[in-house]
Amino acid sequence: MAVPKRRQSKSRSRKRRSHDALTAPVYTSCTNCGSLSRPHSVCSACGTYKGVQILKVKEKKK
Incomplete structure (x- = not known):
């Protein structure tokens, strides 16, 4: 299983999550x-x- 070599900085994580x-x-x-x-x-x-x-819309009954 892949493990990150270095911790990701807060600014790098937040840049990714900005969207x-x-x-x-x-x-x-x-x-x-x-x-x-x-x-x-x-x-x-x-x-x-x-x-x-395009569509036939039924009128609502009151």
């Missing part, structure tokens, strides 16, 4: 209905993508 931070998800407003959705994906509220109807 591990979590980022908040990005949302954009739908051009058709205005609801928030993830970019480059079909809107879950109206079912459109780039102005084209």
